[in-house]
Amino acid sequence: MRWTPHVTVATIIEQDGKFLCVEEQSLSLGQLVINQPAGHVEANETFVEAAIRETLEETGWRVTPTELVGIYVYTAPANGVTYHRYCFAARAESNDPELPLDTGIERALWLSREELEQRRVCLRSPMVTRCIDDYLSGIRFPLSVIVEEDAQ
Structure with missing residues (x-):
């Protein structure tokens, strides 16, 4: 069997001071959970394109990615x-x-880091606050660190 990461x-x-979040149904957990706008990368889509698309589809917000956390x-x-x-x-x-x-x-909602901590049991995964904590600590990389060669 082949292992395939998502x-x-x-x-x-x-x-x-608030972060754009989504409240979504989790089929695997069987409850409402809180996450960042997030989702899978589709075929022939760059990581940045996927981030823009997923954020729009899940929140109605058009965004411009600025850095990789x-x-x-x-x-x-x-x-x-x-x-x-x-x-x-x-x-x-x-x-x-x-x-x-x-x-x-x-729904989409704006929550502070403190509000996310108060709802810790409702987070989709620990990655929600881990990513925000890294962001708040100033961890950022230029988008140019992602190299996506065209296979053609």
């Missing part, structure tokens, strides 16, 4: 799946509150 992106958007590897105990997460810092550009959100997303 390649995902997540986006950290901060405004006025880090690359995280996490194996979810609920399903045993290993996720390779590329986490970006991004600037919020505009919001379309009429845009329908992805299936399973209940």
Whole structure:
């Protein structure tokens, strides 16, 4: 059997000391959870394109990724799946509150780091606060560290 990690992106958007989050249904946990805007990278899509798309689909916010916060590897105990997460810092550009959100997303909300800590049991994974803590500590890399060669 071949092991296949799941390649995902997540986006950290901060405004006025609060972070853009999503409240979503977790099928593996069977409850509502809080996460950053995040999701899988699709075929023929760059990591940055995936971060922009996932943030728009899950929150209605158009964003511009500015930096890479880090690359995280996490194996979810609920399903045993290993996720390779590329986490970006991004600037919020505009919001379309009429845009329908992805299936399973209940709502977008802005939460402070303290509010996230108070809801720790509701986090999709420890990666939510780990990524924000790294962001708050100033860990950032230029987007140019990601090299995506065109296979053609």
